[in-house]
Amino acid sequence: MRTLRNIFSACLILFSSQFASAAEPAHLTVGYQPYDTISYSAVVIRGLELWKKHLPAGSTVTFEAALQGAIIVNAMLADKQQIGYLGDMPAVVSTTKTEQAAVKLVASTGLSAGQRCNVIMVRADAPQFKSPDEAVKWLDGKVLATPRGSCADRFLRQLIEISGIKPKEVLNQSIEVIATNFRAKRIDAAALWEPSVSRIGDFVGEGIAREVITGHNYNMPDGGFIAMREDFIKKQPEIAKAWLETELEAQLYLLDPNNWEKVADMVRSQTEGITTRMAWFSLFGAVPQDRGGSPLRDEKPFVFDARERAHLDTIYTFLHKVKVINVDKAPAGAIDDSIAVAIAKEKGQAVPLGVIKPLDVSKAPK
Numbered sequence: 001m002r003t004l005r006n007i008f009s010a011c012l013i014l015f016s017s018q019f020a021s022a023a024e025p026a027h028l029t030v031g032y033q034p035y036d037t038i039s040y041s042a043v044v045i046r047g048l049e050l051w052k053k054h055l056p057a058g059s060t061v062t063f064e065a066a067l068q069g070a071i072i073v074n075a076m077l078a079d080k081q082q083i084g085y086l087g088d089m090p091a092v093v094s095t096t097k098t099e100q101a102a103v104k105l106v107a108s109t110g111l112s113a114g115q116r117c118n119v120i121m122v123r124a125d126a127p128q129f130k131s132p133d134e135a136v137k138w139l140d141g142k143v144l145a146t147p148r149g150s151c152a153d154r155f156l157r158q159l160i161e162i163s164g165i166k167p168k169e170v171l172n173q174s175i176e177v178i179a180t181n182f183r184a185k186r187i188d189a190a191a192l193w194e195p196s197v198s199r200i201g202d203f204v205g206e207g208i209a210r211e212v213i214t215g216h217n218y219n220m221p222d223g224g225f226i227a228m229r230e231d232f233i234k235k236q237p238e239i240a241k242a243w244l245e246t247e248l249e250a251q252l253y254l255l256d257p258n259n260w261e262k263v264a265d266m267v268r269s270q271t272e273g274i275t276t277r278m279a280w281f282s283l284f285g286a287v288p289q290d291r292g293g294s295p296l297r298d299e300k301p302f303v304f305d306a307r308e309r310a311h312l313d314t315i316y317t318f319l320h321k322v323k324v325i326n327v328d329k330a331p332a333g334a335i336d337d338s339i340a341v342a343i344a345k346e347k348g349q350a351v352p353l354g355v356i357k358p359l360d361v362s363k364a365p366k
Contacts, residue, residue, distance in 0.1 A: 025058035026239045031072035031084040034065050034270040035175065037116050037194045037283045037298070038109045038224025039085040040263060041250040047266035050249055054242040065270065067175060070149040073227075077101045082232040083243060085109060087117050087151035087193065089324075091225040092315045095334035096325045102230035104333065107244055107340040108301045108308055109224035109251070113294040114215015115287065117151035117193035117222040120159070121201065121209040123182055126189070132217040132292060140165040142188035145181065148172040151222055154315065155215060156191035157322055162218065182208045195267065195274050195282030203361055204281045214292030221311055230333075241339050248343060248353075251300045255354040260284045261365050276365050286358035297358040303344060303351050304337045 032042035045051055046063045055061070064081060066072050069090030075081040077100040086094060094103045110116070122135065129135040136159065144167045146153045160167065173181065175196045181187045182200060190209070192200075202210045215222055226247065233240045253259050260280060267279035287293030301308055312335060320328035344351050 023056050025060070026055050026236060026242075027060045028055075028083060028239070028243070029062045029064060029075075029081045031064050031066055031075050031081040033067070033069065033072070033085060033087075034267060035067055035196060035274070036069075036085075036087060036224070038087055040267060040283060041109055041247055041254055042085050043266050043270055044250040044253050044263060045246055046270065048250075048253075050246050051243070053249075054246045055239065056242075068147050068150050070147075073097075073103075076103060076227060076229060079229070082229050084227045086225050086227050088223045088225065088311065088315050089151045089154040089319065090149060091227055092312065092319060092330075093149070093325060094227050095331055096327055098331055102331075102334075103227050104230050104233065104336045105225045105304075105312075106228050106233075106240070107226045107247060107337055108304060109226060109247075110298045111221060111223045111301055111308060111311070112215075112298045113296060114155075114218070114220045114222055114292075115194075115294055115297055116224070118155040118191075118215025118220050119152070119193060119197050119211055119292070120156070120189055120191055120213035121182075121197060122189045122212050123185055123187070124202070124208055124210060125185070126210075126212075129212055132213045135212040136163045136165060139163075139167060139189055141168050143167070143169045143171065143186070144189050144191070145171040145173040145178050145187045146191040147174055147178075150193070152191035152193050154319070155220065155222065158220060158318060159191075159213070159218070179206075179208070195271075195279050198278040198282040198285070199274055203285065203287070204275075204277050204364055211287060211291050214287070214294070216294040217292050221307070223308060223311055233339075237339075241343065244340050244343055248302060248340075248347070248349065251302060251353055254283075255300060255356065257284075257359075264365065280364050281361060284356060284358055285361055285364055293358075295357065296355050298356040300353040300355070301351060302349075302353050303340045304335060305352065309335065 032039040069086040072084040073094045264280035268276045
């Protein structure tokens with residue numbers, strides 16, 4: 001009996017210690033891209049302060065906005081951020097810098113048929129093309145631009161490879177510089193992502209450029225991912241889980257059409273130069289079929305299904321081929337959705353969570 005009491009006491013102490021540790025406030029720094037639809041769930045988490053429902057009382061979250069994923073990758077590798085919201089190319093790159101830090105991809109923020117980041121825009125006075133193939137041929141010998149290291153950069157490289165075109169130049173420019181150069185007509189075309197596409201395009205934006213090619217035309221999807229430092233997950237597993245529970249709630253909120261205008265307004269409040277109308281169209285508006293539009297704007301798998309894994313495999317292979325990374329597949333343990341899978345199972349939540357079927361531009365907020 002004395003032995004049993006000692007074992008019980010030891011277990012009680014251990015349980016109490018673990019519970020106290022889990023209940024201690026967490027202090028997180030999260031890198032996200034309010035200028036990218038893959039981060040709109042983070043925009044919702046910040047805007048509604050959903051994290052307060054899931055993290056221990058007294059916790060704090062600092063959201064650090066970035067214009068592109070490479071900035072977030074560098075911050076995570078430097079241990080300045082524990083969690084990052086990334087497009088597919090920077091997400092893959094982040095997992096290969098193992099000499100600096102081990103980074104895992106732990107959940108999906110979205111998978112689209114090339115509607116988010118696989119977008120080619122041309123200057124407003126470019127010819128009216130009869131097909132995407134005609135538009136691609138027009139790019140031959142032209143001055144193009146894209147932010148280096150972005151998912152749009154990855155798409156442009158793939159498009160150049162499969163089409164065999166030879167642009168005059170491919171400039172490394174930020175989304176703001178690209179917009180400026182479209183206005184000044186210093187570039188002919190650019191590879192960009194939403195909502196910058198909606199901001200400068202002719203559907204709801206300035207009209208200084210127009211969308212002519214998307215990944216949908218070439219069966220090239222694009223995706224978004226949540227990355228976490230491995231040491232953060234090991235040291236604070238309950239906090240990592242709590243964050244993904246928050247993410248799940250945010251994605252379900254995004255999927256409800258009743259919330260779409262609210263989401264767009266949150267994006268407006270966390271960005272500069274993006275109106276509610278632009279933000280709405282960037283994720284919920286229908287791009288015409290002849291301009292590369294798909295019947296589905298986005299899907300929320302949350303976990304990594306076969307399509308997500310195949311998409312990631314393709315990116316590792318391609319980026320290794322063009323010498324952006326030094327491995328042709330994910331490092332062991334880098335693609336790990338086990339926490340997300342467990343959360344969905346515990347909550348009885350079916351995955352994928354749902355899809356976003358876009359609405360006509362006439363439904364956009366005025």
